[in-house]
Amino acid sequence: MGNLMSATRRGSSASKSKGPEAVCLSQSDIKALPKEGYNDRDHGRVSWKTLFSSDRTPTSALTAGIATAPPRREGQPTSFGGHLALHRHAHAEIYFVIKGEGIVNVEMMEHRVQAGSVVFIPGNASHAVRNESLTEELVWHYCFAADSFKDIKYRFAND
Known part of the structure; x- marks a missing residue:
């Protein structure tokens, strides 16, 4: 069925x-969904799969997906590990950590997160995510109160 x-x-x-x-x-x-992401210094090393977005699914009012930041390699600075660089957007966002451990920085305040943690990020708040592990991916569910992922206008600090 x-x-x-x-x-x-x-x-x-x-x-x-x-x-x-x-x-x-x-x-x-979910496995069949296309993987999107960044792999550069200005935006980060992160991938995601968009689960719900009105331009892809017959949904409205919410956009959601799953993001993954890979572990860094031994000897690399933390900035070389998986991360989503400092950015902001008008829409509020929620992160629910599914797997791993890391740091979520919201308005320059660092919050240590692990599987089961949930973070609310106000609209226009600068925020970033960093995987601290050498062995495990950091995986989180994200959700915006927006019809489509196309409605979210990311403004990165390095752009």
Whole structure:
């Protein structure tokens, strides 16, 4: 039995609806999603998969995904490890840490996080994420009160 996302990909009547619908993504659906990300000094070393965004799914009002920052290698400075560089955007955001340990910096205050931690980031607050581990990925769920990921305008400190 397929879920709505699988049915949507097959071109069923579920994909022809005009309004938002319930969407349930299976592990295989999530695995099949394209990986996006940054791999540079100004933006960070981080990847993400967008789970819900109105330009990709029949959803509205919320945009959500899963981000991953890889561990750094032995002998590398912390800035070379997985991180999302200091940035801001108008939309408030929530992080829920799924796996690993790291630092979430919000308005120059560092918060140590681990699996099970949740962080609320006010709109326009400067924030960054850094994986502190040498062995484990830092994985977190993010969510914005926005219809689409395209509505989120990232402004990086280094741009």
